[in-house]
Every structure is written in C-alpha cells, then in structure tokens.
Amino acid sequence: MIPHRVVIAAFPPAQTLDVTGPLDALASANAASTAAGHPPFYEVVLATPHGVPLATTSGISIIAGCDLLQSDLAADTLMLAGGPGARAMPANPELVRAVTRIALRTPRVVSICTGAFALAATGELNRRRATTHWAHFDEFAHHFPQVTIDRDALFINDGKYHSSAGVTAGIDYTLSMIQADLGRKIALEVARDLVVFLRRPGGQSQFSAHLAAEVGADDPDRFADLNQWLAENLASDLSVTMMADRVAMSPRNFARRFKQAMNVTPNTHLQMLRVDAARRLLSESSLSIPRIAKRCGFASASALRTEFKAQVHITPEEFRSRFQSASA
DNA sequence: TTCGCGCTCCGCCAAG
C-alpha cells in the first residue's frame, strides 16, 4: 500500500515545528494502523524553504529537509503550519508561488492556526469560508477581504480547502481527517491515545467531550446522530423529554438506553458538551463570559461558572487567562 | 439563607 503523504509546510523564522498535536494524532493513527496488521498510513514530510531542518517534539518520524521551493514536490495532503513566519509569508512572492503550485495539485489542503495567512496568500480561499486564530481575525480580514471568516468555527471544510482555528482546534481537525481516511474506529483509538498524552494541567483536554464520552461508551454509534444534533443546538432549550422525542422514545426508556450506551446520563452528557463548547469559546474567542454562557445553553454566567468549576476544577476566567494566549 | 418549583435520575412494577 502506498502511504498517504502529508507535506507540512513551515515558514521562517520558525525554528521549531509547532503542530505537535496534529503530528501526534497522525503518529497514533499510524500505530493503530500497524496494530491492525497494516503498514503505517501516513508518511509525513517536512517542507521548508531550502530544506532548513526544524526541531519537533512529536513522536512521528518525519522525512526532514525537503525543499518547499522545489517544483516537483508531491503531496496527498498539504498542511500549512502557523506562526509569525506564516503571517509574514504573503509578502514573499517566491514562497507564495511555491505554495500555490503545490496547493493547486494537492487533493487536500489544510491550514493550522495562522497557517491560514499562507493559504489565503495563494488566492485559493477567495470567495470561500475559512477560519484562523481568533487573535488575528481582524488582521486576516484586512489582508484577505475576499475570504469569508467564520469567527465561531473550530475548523472549516470548504471543498478541498480546510482551515482550523488555534493549534488545539488543529487536533480536532486532524481527528476528523483521520476519521475520513481510516474510519471512526481508528479515530476513536487516536482520541483515546490523546487523552493520555495531551491532557493539559488545569483540565484542558485537547479533544472534545463528545469524543471523550464516545471513547468511554459501550455503544457510541447508537446515539451518534442525536449527539451530533445536540452539539449543533446547545443554545436551544434542551431537556431529556426533547432528546427522547428526537429519537422517538419515551423519556424513561430513552434515559435507560442512553445510560446503557454512553455510560453517562443524558443530562450529564449534555452538560459535558456545554462545558466543552464553553472551553473552546474561552480559548478560541474573545466573547464575554455571559455571551459564552448563552451561546452554550447555560441559563446564566453563574450557571456556567458552577458547572465549569465542577468539571474543569477552575473558573472560566482562570481557564481563559491560562489558555487563551497559549494557542496564539 | 430559606423555600417552593421544576427537572433529572432511578428503582419498582405491570403490560406487551
């Protein structure tokens, strides 16, 4: 089997490759693929101008030193890393030409964090939707007015072009990419691995509560559609009765079946989804706490604080001060 | 701080 080649483009003055989370997810997917008796699925190639090597702490082995400027660089997925170099990249015509050349012939092109600046510089995002790190929304909009910014999304898929918000959101995107490439089972195994290796102090797990619940669930597929619907409608006035109606069951039977399948009660799961959404908005947006509470379906900012503290063990304000700048 | 209300969860039991 020919491995799926992921070319990661990084731009000077970067000296380290700051996409460790997505790389670890790819490494974990390779391990799961190997354990299933198949060769590693992903082959990761680091491409920098003139092949300048970068340090990385990821567990995946990288074919380092490929020249981003070479004309015949081939990829199945092109991943554009963020950082100051990516934001400065549009001012370098030689780099813009090189990335455009690769992007045009690559089936899937992904930007991580401020890698969106490098992707937008190619012009391929014009009249498309995209996202980037919240702290650079205005700067991005100023430089690329023809790109529609989605300020709430964790990641955006528009045709073959994909963009993720912060580096943490890049992990969520990578999980969805692995699910598309290798299936739901492997993606859940990768998520389970990430629980072990990527959980940060202060309770900021780097993957969604949705996935966390599925990892611990006996039968996650049974309520997959409902969970998807819940995640998309958190701001609605949701109740166990409404969830039961949604899956055409009586409330009593629904509660029983949900607990059996997911290992948590419906309301506990709903609260996990709400805190997860709040956590993302706290680290990926500049919205006020009351607005985040409303958007996530909490009755008030006070209700958000109570539930947030119960699950994450710190207040939303502490969480924001600790993690908001960490992903910039 | 207290109290009442509404919601959730769960054990129990009956019906299909």
Added chain:
DNA sequence: TGCTTGGCGGAGCGCG
C-alpha cells in the same frame, strides 16, 4: 419465560 417498554413515585439538585 425472558426481554423490552413505559408509567409511577421518591430522592436529590439547581434555580429564582
């Protein structure tokens, strides 16, 4: 007879 489903009621909890 065993399993699934759904109703009932009590305990617990959050919120205003």
